[in-house]
Amino acid sequence: MTDGGAPLSVAGVTAAAISPEQLATLLEQPSPHALLDVRERAAFERGHIYRATPLPRRLIELRLPALVTAPGTLIVLYDDDGRLAALAAPTLAEMGYTEVFVLNGGLEAWRRAGQPVVQGLNVPSKVFGERVLHDFKTPEITCLELSAQIAAGRDMVIVDTRTPEEYSRGCLPGAWSMPGGELVLRIGELVERPEQTIVVHCGGRTRSYLGAESLRRSIDVVGQGEELVAEELRGAAFSLGRLIGRVDVEDILDVIFRDFCIGK
Secondary structure (H helix, E strand, C coil): CCCCCCCCCCCCCCCCEECHHHHHHHHCCCCCEEEEECCCHHHHHHCECCCCEECCHHHHHHHHHHHCCCCCCEEEEECCCCHHHHHHHHHHHHCCCCEEEEECCHHHHHHHCCCCCECCCCHHHHHHHHHHHHHHCCCEECHHHHHHHHHCCCCEEEEECCCHHHHHCCCCCCCEECCHHHHHHHHHHCCCCCCCEEEEECCCCHHHHHHHHHHHHHHHHCCCCCCCEEEEECCEEEEEEECCCCCCHHHHHHHHHHHHCCCC
């Protein structure tokens, strides 16, 4: 691995191996690379390297072409001890990938080297969502308060920012399916009056926080931002706010991009 520039090769190790220390250096570089965990989902959830992508060995041929489209991308495979990853590496070579390495000793060696491990799924996006919540200080209320507002017949629009598939498996009473990527663009289809409250919810909390803050940023474009409040119900976060008037979509997206580039 070179000290500067793009890491085109790995020095000091066998052709198909990379050490925990070298991998840690690679992950700090901006050059394109892919870190793939070839274990099953349950093992990945119990602990994995931050920003690794779960790709069970049995799904490599099916999913890898869509995940890594450039065959020259530097790819690192790992599992618990390196044995499964070593078996998977020739498959990638047969598929045309030319820069494939196996983490020497797997996740066990990574831990022994004192490198960090995270738990759960979609960790980067959840970290981002929590950072947004912390930095923008989205207010929160309890689920009982929201339930009381619904029972009282408060004028509100409830939107479910999950995927249509998740929505079809169950949602809040009266919620409309509006995936997060469409929320700012389509919310005007549902809001009929300026006094209506908007309720954003998802299946965890991250997508609802990001959706709510996106609406707040869009409202700020025209100087009509009002308080947003959020609440949690069975692990899901609900964000309430008001949206007044209609604004230019390009202006909305510019503000969202600017404000969500936290720390820059």
